[in-house]
Amino acid sequence: MTRSWSHRLAAFVAVAALVPTLTACSGDDAGLVIYSGRNQGLVEPILQKLEKAIGTKVEVRYGDSAELSAQILEEGENTKAGLFFSQDAGALGALSKEDRLAGLPQATLDRVDAAYRSAKGDWVGVSGRVRVLVYNPGKVPTPPASVHDLVKPEWKGKIGYAPTNASFQAFVTGMRVLEGDESTRKWLEGLKANSPKAYGNNIEALDGVDSGEVSIALLNHYYWYERVAEKGEASVTAKVHYLPAGDPGGLVNVAGVGMLKGADEKQSEYAQKAADYLLSEEAQKYFAEDTKEYPLAAGVSQAKGLPALSSLNPPKIDLGQLDSLKETLAMIQGVGLV
Amino acid sequence: MHTTALRGSGSNRPPLVLLVPACAAALLALLPLGYLGVRALDRGVGYAWDVIADGRTVVLLARSLGLAAVVVLGSLVLGVSLALLIVRTAVPRAGLWSVLATLPLAVPSYVAAFAWLSAAPGLAGFTGAALALTLVSFPYVYLPVAATLRGIDPAQEEAARSLGLGPMAALWRVTLPQLRPAAAGGGLLVALYVLSDFGAVSLMRYDTFTRAIHTSYRASFDRTPAAALSVVLVVMTVALVAAEARSRGRAGHARNGRGAARPATPAALGRWRVPALGWLCVVTAAAVAFPLATLAYWLAVGNSATWDGARLAAAAWTTLGVAAAGAALTTALALPVGVIAARYRGRTAHLLEQAAYAGHALPGITVALSLVFFAVRYARPVYQELPLLICAYAVLFLPVAVAATRAAVLQAPPILEDLARSLGRTPLRVLREVTVRLAAPGVAAGAALTFVVCMKELPATLLLRPTGMDTLAIRLWTETGTGSYAAAAPYAAALILLAAIPSYLLGRHRP
Numbered sequence: 050m051t052r053s054w055s056h057r058l059a060a061f062v063a064v065a066a067l068v069p070t071l072t073a074c075s076g077d078d079a080g081l082v083i084y085s086g087r088n089q090g091l092v093e094p095i096l097q098k099l100e101k102a103i104g105t106k107v108e109v110r111y112g113d114s115a116e117l118s119a120q121i122l123e124e125g126e127n128t129k130a131g132l133f134f135s136q137d138a139g140a141l142g143a144l145s146k147e148d149r150l151a152g153l154p155q156a157t158l159d160r161v162d163a164a165y166r167s168a169k170g171d172w173v174g175v176s177g178r179v180r181v182l183v184y185n186p187g188k189v190p191t192p193p194a195s196v197h198d199l200v201k202p203e204w205k206g207k208i209g210y211a212p213t214n215a216s217f218q219a220f221v222t223g224m225r226v227l228e229g230d231e232s233t234r235k236w237l238e239g240l241k242a243n244s245p246k247a248y249g250n251n252i253e254a255l256d257g258v259d260s261g262e263v264s265i266a267l268l269n270h271y272y273w274y275e276r277v278a279e280k281g282e283a284s285v286t287a288k289v290h291y292l293p294a295g296d297p298g299g300l301v302n303v304a305g306v307g308m309l310k311g312a313d314e315k316q317s318e319y320a321q322k323a324a325d326y327l328l329s330e331e332a333q334k335y336f337a338e339d340t341k342e343y344p345l346a347a348g349v350s351q352a353k354g355l356p357a358l359s360s361l362n363p364p365k366i367d368l369g370q371l372d373s374l375k376e377t378l379a380m381i382q383g384v385g386l387v
Numbered sequence: 388m389h390t391t392a393l394r395g396s397g398s399n400r401p402p403l404v405l406l407v408p409a410c411a412a413a414l415l416a417l418l419p420l421g422y423l424g425v426r427a428l429d430r431g432v433g434y435a436w437d438v439i440a441d442g443r444t445v446v447l448l449a450r451s452l453g454l455a456a457v458v459v460l461g462s463l464v465l466g467v468s469l470a471l472l473i474v475r476t477a478v479p480r481a482g483l484w485s486v487l488a489t490l491p492l493a494v495p496s497y498v499a500a501f502a503w504l505s506a507a508p509g510l511a512g513f514t515g516a517a518l519a520l521t522l523v524s525f526p527y528v529y530l531p532v533a534a535t536l537r538g539i540d541p542a543q544e545e546a547a548r549s550l551g552l553g554p555m556a557a558l559w560r561v562t563l564p565q566l567r568p569a570a571a572g573g574g575l576l577v578a579l580y581v582l583s584d585f586g587a588v589s590l591m592r593y594d595t596f597t598r599a600i601h602t603s604y605r606a607s608f609d610r611t612p613a614a615a616l617s618v619v620l621v622v623m624t625v626a627l628v629a630a631e632a633r634s635r636g637r638a639g640h641a642r643n644g645r646g647a648a649r650p651a652t653p654a655a656l657g658r659w660r661v662p663a664l665g666w667l668c669v670v671t672a673a674a675v676a677f678p679l680a681t682l683a684y685w686l687a688v689g690n691s692a693t694w695d696g697a698r699l700a701a702a703a704w705t706t707l708g709v710a711a712a713g714a715a716l717t718t719a720l721a722l723p724v725g726v727i728a729a730r731y732r733g734r735t736a737h738l739l740e741q742a743a744y745a746g747h748a749l750p751g752i753t754v755a756l757s758l759v760f761f762a763v764r765y766a767r768p769v770y771q772e773l774p775l776l777i778c779a780y781a782v783l784f785l786p787v788a789v790a791a792t793r794a795a796v797l798q799a800p801p802i803l804e805d806l807a808r809s810l811g812r813t814p815l816r817v818l819r820e821v822t823v824r825l826a827a828p829g830v831a832a833g834a835a836l837t838f839v840v841c842m843k844e845l846p847a848t849l850l851l852r853p854t855g856m857d858t859l860a861i862r863l864w865t866e867t868g869t870g871s872y873a874a875a876a877p878y879a880a881a882l883i884l885l886a887a888i889p890s891y892l893l894g895r896h897r898p
């Protein structure tokens with residue numbers, strides 16, 4: 050009895066030890082390695098096309114933007130990646146600040162409005178996401194005109210938000226940059242006084258609005274469009290509301306790319322081509338139609354049903370400054386919202 | 388009954404054949420600590436201290452410890468009550484219940500949390516986090532307690548009865564004290580698991596220490612504060628391990644000789660039959676049936692449920708492969724540490740065991756970044772290759788295997804080892820021919836348990852897997868990232884079903 054057990058254990062260990070050596074043979078050299086903080090389900094189709102377009106093997110490593118940027122910082126010069134495709138400008142700004150990004154050619158940068166790229170020239174926005182309000186028409190017939198109205202007493206207990214989400218924090222950072230720390234702190238205190246309901250992420254906040262748990266929530270525009278694509282418009286109760294021109298609640302953040310320092314010459318070359326491809330008409334159309342984001346390279350328009358980016362008149366802000374997230378977080382924590 | 392040591396000629400030092408591999412295991416487990424030291428002190432002691440001494444740190448620590456205490460208590464109640472009912476009473480279909488009581492291990496904490504949250508959004512917060520975590524972690528207590536109950540010689544309780552004690556009093560005074568080490572060991576694993584959990588607390592929106600560490604990586608893109616906070620978790624782990632060691636004492640519970648004990652006669656339930664069955668039903672329904680039903684619901688609704696069978700199969704196969712390799716390495720490393728922890732006293736034994744636990748309360752991302760740090764500098768060829776991922780599993784789950792090995796060795800009678808020694812066997816032969824052979828079922832159970840936890844691991848897998856490799860947990864994360872719950876459901880279901888196989892074997896396992 051005991052004999053057979055130890056034999057079985059030994060056999061198990063032997064087999065298990067073999068498995069990795071069998072599967073490990075797949076790791077041959079790739080032309081380009083992309084670290085993608087963007088979700089695989091969202092960008093895999095376009096990255097497959099990118100592989101054909103730039104004419105080399107592309108390996109994509111999917112992960113969380115913040116965790117991947119921590120990984121890139123930990124890797125330093127030894128990074129395996131040539132290109133970082135980040136979900137938001139903040140992670141790119143942080144890498145830029147730590148001097149981990151190589152510069153992009155001016156021609157590439159110039160395809161995108163200066164508002165949506167790095168002032169230092171080391172990253173460029175690829176697609177735009179707009180902060181919006183999503184509301185439940187059964188609970189609130191008319192959403193507020195400005196994000197500033199949300200601190201009025203009539204919204205007490207009716208607001209949902211995702212305080213730990215990077216997009217919410219980027220929005221607060223934007224408000225700090227636009228309106229100063231003092232007035233942002235006051236706004237956050239006003240929000241806190243209205244006892245908003247904290248959700249873990251935008252999707253849960255959207256669920257909250259949909260089910261009527263809250264009347265209104267602050268999130269990014271495409272979550273609503275994705276939900277409609279998932280369930281059909283008829284079964285989505287929530288409606289989307291764009292904030293008026295210049296409102297800090299209507300910040301446009303970007304997903305973008307930066308080339309990494311430490312990659313070899315060959316990989317850098319491919320990375321540059323890849324950045325160009327992501328700004329090509331084909332790729333920009335993909336972001337417009339498939340992920341419902343705003344295309345940022347000139348000449349491509351957004352999906353039907355979305356207002357034009359130019360008509361939104363988002364607040365003017367240097368997205369590179371969105372990396373002062375630490376101060377934002379300290380403020381959000383200080384007010385007691387996290 | 389006393390534990391005598393597997394000692395060489397009267398000394399109480401472990402033989403080299405145990406000590407060398409045990410030290411290797413401990414060093415691997417201590418890697419994250421080295422990294423944390425480097426990172427936390429990146430900007431000087433003052434900065435790290437400012438992070439740690441922040442008022443919020445204390446609050447978060449209190450919240451984490453409070454959650455851990457409640458979950459451990461809940462797990463003890465569920466684990467011990469189920470073990471007593473299933474092993475010691477005449478409850479019908481004990482074999483089936485035993486499997487069902489082990490199955491919650493197969494449910495990832497984030498799936499359990501999601502299931503509860505989608506059914507009752509009001510649960511968010513402490514209550515929800517405590518509920519979800521208790522329901523997925525009570526088998527850590529159930530398994531060792533049930534195993535100990537099966538190994539206890541019924542003659543002891545019978546002797547107590549013959550001396551005039553009632554059945555409840557005999558249970559209370561003879562049997563329960565013997566369960567204490569197993570329950571405490573299981574409780575320790577539960578506590579460390581809760582401290583390191585990110586999935587459930589994050590879905591339940593309950594801010595804990597680990598969640599703060601994640602937020603810190605996210606918010607500042609700065610590894611220093613996260614590292615400083617992680618150091619606090621390590622200190623907490625060492626304190627917990629020390630407290631547990633104190634509570635269990637050093638008494639062993641081995642019988643002299645295997646095969647002499649009969650199984651205890653199951654107690655008749657009488658009028659307690661219905662309540663007992665009801666309790667078993669409620670617990671297993673909440674922990675197993677409910678999450679599965681939620682997944683079935685998501686499979687049934689939503690248009691994103693595009694079945695990608697090939698992708699599912701590939702992820703399932705990969706998951707099995709890496710989890711098996713992870714379990715194999717972890718078990719091999721845990722064996723010498725577990726034997727030393729069971730058989731030897733003294734500082735070396737203590738330090739080795741504590742070192743093995745060092746990484747367990749750390750969030751997966753911290754362990755992963757520490758391996759990134761070391762691998763890009765000193766082991767470039769394995770960076771983002773399977774061997775490194777397997778090592779990460781070993782660092783993360785060594786305590787699970789050590790606890791199982793230690794318990795199994797404790798139940799093996801040391802007199803046989805002494806006998807073998809006195810007959811001139813070398814320490815290696817004693818280990819191979821006596822100790823391992825006697826402890827093999829328990830060690831195998833530990834391997835199965837490690838296999839299950841490796842299958843569910845997410846953050847370290849995300850950072851360390853070979854580029855392009857997917858496990859079920861990663862697919863699940865990817866699909867829920869876009870809110871495609873229906874597309875995520877098949878992966879969650881596959882994960883639970885595959886993890887159910889080793890759980891099933893564990894549940895059926897008889898020492």
